[in-house]
Amino acid sequence: MNAQSTPRISADGTVLHLLLGEAETRFHAIWLRDNALDADTRDPGNGQRLITLGDLPDTVTLTDARLAEGQLHITFQPEGKTCAFPLRWLADHTYDTSAPAPLLTKNVTPWDSAMAPPSADLTALQTNDDTRRDWLASIRRYGFAKVTGMTPREGGLFDIVDLFGYVRETNYGRLFEVRTEVNPTNLAYTGLGLQAHTDNPYRDPVPTLQVLACLENSATGGENMVVDGFAAALRLRDENPAGFDLLAGYPMRFAYTGSAGVALHSRRPMIELSPDGTLQSIRFNARSAAPCTDVPFDKMADWYAAYRRLSDIIDDTAQEVHFKLAPGEAFIVDNTRVLHARKGYSGAGNRWLQGCYADKDGLLSTLAALEAQDA
Template identity: 30%
Template sequence: MACTIQKAEALDGTRVMQIIWHDEEESLYPAVWLRDNCPCSDCYLDSAKARKLLVEALDVNIGIKGLTFDRKKCQYWGSELQLPTLDFEDVLRYDEHAYKWLSTLKKVGIVRLTGASDKPGEVSKLGKRIGFLYLTFYGHTWQVQDKIDANNVAYTTGKLSFHTDYPALHHPPGVQLLHCIKQTVTGGDSEIVDGFNVCQKLKKNNPQAFQILSSTFVDFTDIGVDYCDFSVQSKHKIIELDDKGQVVRINFNNATRDTVFDVPVERVQPFYAALKEFIDLMNSEESKFTFKMNPGDVITFDNWRLLHGRRSYEAGTEISRHLEGAYADWDVVMSRLRILRQRVENGN
């Protein structure tokens, strides 16, 4: 949530730039630090990623004459979302389209790619496009379809409530890719919600609930056999903040929330009340966006920001719904985004 600037100004007589974020939080940037970190070609050697400006040449009493700021920001949304859509093959072939894909993914949190085949292997192509995929205990890629004795609730036909994937890991995957290979005729609709937007609403409507969910450690667990046998456990705050109090990640999956809850007894009921209000906000008609994937669609989304779910569908005598999924790490995605930005700007 730290990426939305509401106001920027130079404070009179202080040699400091003030940034006011969307939630009224304040950040201050001294002019001398800004000067020291100027990225222009005279002050910074881009090929070496190193500072050229010498301390001897630094005016430690420098001030700020005026400023403007780039108003690009994270775009929060609810049911009014216009789902960003690009062509799958264009993203694979052209840097401009790949750059638009990843920059939109960073800004909006979700992008739909259309025109992929109805065969497995398409998410692996996207993994190669950005660098590599994120290996988990479910493999480099995994198949979402109803299975007998399913080792994950996603591998059933029932409704999936809003969740993020893999909070049982200490470092949950940052980006999720889902390719629709086969879709059921009735049911199986996808539901998504902008978790950062919901956090903003919760903080405004009930600051105490926000404080509880952003300060209480919750246990998550996942045990089973897939790519290999596994037994993982972690503790996360459902709303994870950075050191400035900005939301940076949502960690929540009710299916893998452990029975262990290591908090004083008097804090249990307030926690559940806060969690219930958070989930009620997610499920409000104004917050959630519903759509149905078609064969050949690939949905790519921010697993730290968005929570996703699925409506139930009826099982038949054969598999009626089949998705192939994979994960990517934000470090890998952001690395590719920076490289693509440079290529596009340089016209390569």
């Protein structure tokens, strides 16, 4: 990327004006100094800062700015220090914009029942970086993906987590069984159908990824379903913006006390937005809902109306993708976005799945490293 004019420094030296492409962009002197890329400011090996703000002068100004070979060279005062910034790096990190933050980030695409589940073979994922990168990118974009070609064995789902990160152990253990039990501690262990939901909303933070792998599935019924919680939230916002704001603006309460020695509670909104308004997560699980006491009396009826409508949208078959796992198949969901469910199944035959949790930071880190190889 080439700048198209000479960079300009404001009269007081605190702001840099730079033309990047077709638009003029401004950077504060203190921002540039804090984010300098030189070896005295950042470790050349790991990129971590070697300074704190307390190491910088109280007032930082610029006295020189020039372009050379695709880089901007800036001199900071009172240090008399000159640092170089690649123009591409500046373009990627510009913050001088009046546009509101998008509701969805650029790598997220909402979907409905027309969605074809992304899928990849486990051996290919383990041996081919391109396959693994594309599969991980699908999870980032759509919030779920399938895995085929597994050996249906106990603990085999850990091979999926090993592709990108680590198992997150909970009170359910490193893995949990999903099959019919007598006197179950959780409704997931019965043959009942389950409404689409996110897992463990009573934790803070919630496990951000869930893996479910099939070892046996000869029972009648029991198809898996997934619903895009972001798409459901967007549909609610289009139909009822005020209701969307109520669900995003007040916390829901969730609780789980179904096992001895366990009493989990959380207080978070069903639709969670970042401070700048980007959709961040969905928490929806009727089985784990606790009495909501944080909505004002005069807003409670409208809050419930929005809650009911979101529930109806989630139950709409137009929103769901369904599939029946065969032994040796698995799927992974972003538990902050995608709701999962299952149809009811009969007592005839066997249905045995194993599940575990992991965290999205490992997945996104592995994906970023793979994408950097191609840059």
